[in-house]
Amino acid sequence: MATIAHGTKAPRRSGESANLTPAQRRRAMLNRKGYGEKRRLATAAPTKVFYGVMLCITLLISFGLMMVLSSSSIVAITSGGDPWNMFKRQFLWAIFGLFALLAMYRMPYHHWHRYAKPFLIVSFIMMGLPLVPGIGVTTNGARAWAAFGAVRFQPSEVLKVAVLIYCASLLARRRAEVVDPVRTFRPVILVWLGAVISCLAQGDFGAAVVFTCIVFATLFIAGTPIRWLTFVLSISFAGAVGMILSSSRMQNRMTAFMHLEENKGHYAYQVWQSILSIANGGIMGTGAGQGTGKWGYVPLAHSDFIFAIIAEEFGILGSVLVIGLFAALCYFGLQAAVRSRDAFGAILAGGTTAWLSAQACINIGGVVGVLPVTGLTLPFISYGGSSLFMAMAASGLLLNVARNMK
Numbered sequence: 001m002a003t004i005a006h007g008t009k010a011p012r013r014s015g016e017s018a019n020l021t022p023a024q025r026r027r028a029m030l031n032r033k034g035y036g037e038k039r040r041l042a043t044a045a046p047t048k049v050f051y052g053v054m055l056c057i058t059l060l061i062s063f064g065l066m067m068v069l070s071s072s073s074i075v076a077i078t079s080g081g082d083p084w085n086m087f088k089r090q091f092l093w094a095i096f097g098l099f100a101l102l103a104m105y106r107m108p109y110h111h112w113h114r115y116a117k118p119f120l121i122v123s124f125i126m127m128g129l130p131l132v133p134g135i136g137v138t139t140n141g142a143r144a145w146a147a148f149g150a151v152r153f154q155p156s157e158v159l160k161v162a163v164l165i166y167c168a169s170l171l172a173r174r175r176a177e178v179v180d181p182v183r184t185f186r187p188v189i190l191v192w193l194g195a196v197i198s199c200l201a202q203g204d205f206g207a208a209v210v211f212t213c214i215v216f217a218t219l220f221i222a223g224t225p226i227r228w229l230t231f232v233l234s235i236s237f238a239g240a241v242g243m244i245l246s247s248s249r250m251q252n253r254m255t256a257f258m259h260l261e262e263n264k265g266h267y268a269y270q271v272w273q274s275i276l277s278i279a280n281g282g283i284m285g286t287g288a289g290q291g292t293g294k295w296g297y298v299p300l301a302h303s304d305f306i307f308a309i310i311a312e313e314f315g316i317l318g319s320v321l322v323i324g325l326f327a328a329l330c331y332f333g334l335q336a337a338v339r340s341r342d343a344f345g346a347i348l349a350g351g352t353t354a355w356l357s358a359q360a361c362i363n364i365g366g367v368v369g370v371l372p373v374t375g376l377t378l379p380f381i382s383y384g385g386s387s388l389f390m391a392m393a394a395s396g397l398l399l400n401v402a403r404n405m406k
Helices: 016-020 022-032 035-043 049-080 085-106 109-126 153-173 181-201 205-221 226-246 249-259 269-279 307-338 343-368 383-403
Strands: 135-138 142-148 151-153
Touching: 022 049, 049 085, 049 307, 049 383, 085 383, 109 153, 109 181, 109 343, 109 383, 142 153, 151 153, 151 383, 153 181, 153 205, 153 343, 153 383, 181 205, 181 226, 205 226, 205 343, 226 249, 269 307, 269 343, 307 343, 343 383
Parallel strands: none
Antiparallel strands: 135 142, 142 151
């Protein structure tokens, strides 16, 4: 048998391609360019988990649009504006979000290995926009929005997806070195600290908490040693205490949380009015559109405190339905992570699930008074275009993994 010298390439056998039919040559070309896997994904039979995730997302978005119309129309009327304005904006963002969801779903998720780092760098650059004079917008004490004409968005929402993809990609590629603190743990921690510090610089404590949940989830799923996870929690706790002690706004929120009834006319006014609206709803609720809390009693009734309006108009039954949908989404997301074909898909699905579930719990906990108010929106439901858009994009990743799992 003839041998080939070291450093030389084997001669190409022209007969191989000549013997292929046109359909076989076309399929080989698609496989080389990465489109073959996309075609297999599109033709694979959807799983029950896939349908479960899709159903939860669809119901949450549809219900959210209805509640944005119910709550924002009153806010607009009391200020002399168009009662349909916020709903039309939210609906338009939902349309854009649908395209983002489809794009993230259709592209094989392992392609994100290539774009994870550039996407992260661009997202960090975008985090500086709210601090630029003439572009940054301050809302409720946080300078976390960037405005270009009539379009406003929150760069931290983009960074959430970027951090999730980057951490998942790095941990999946270096899974065999997960116990190496230099190769795996340190890069993830640096990204986490960068995201948290940039959020705190904008006065957005809630986003910093979400980033902590995302990074902790990715490290946990990747099999990071417990001592390092404990280190993350310790740093998070120390940072939270330092933030509270150094910020009068955060101290006021903690005062409202610890002494709710004593501060119901001042620091705890939002939460107190929210609890009154929830109590007014009872078991069955006052009926769709019949709530009174949105008539100026509950501040931010269309965004951060929209769950109070849901509880008032649809009662305990409606509240349980919303919480149940988030619980079901969490269950199906964890199923997708456990049954994923590879580590990258498992970390992506688990990180997305942790993000959406944690943010929903923190928002609802703040509305009912069992957690401090952080300013986070309720995913898929609260008014906020960039929040809805990026939540739908992340859902596309989750659907991608769920469609292609074992």
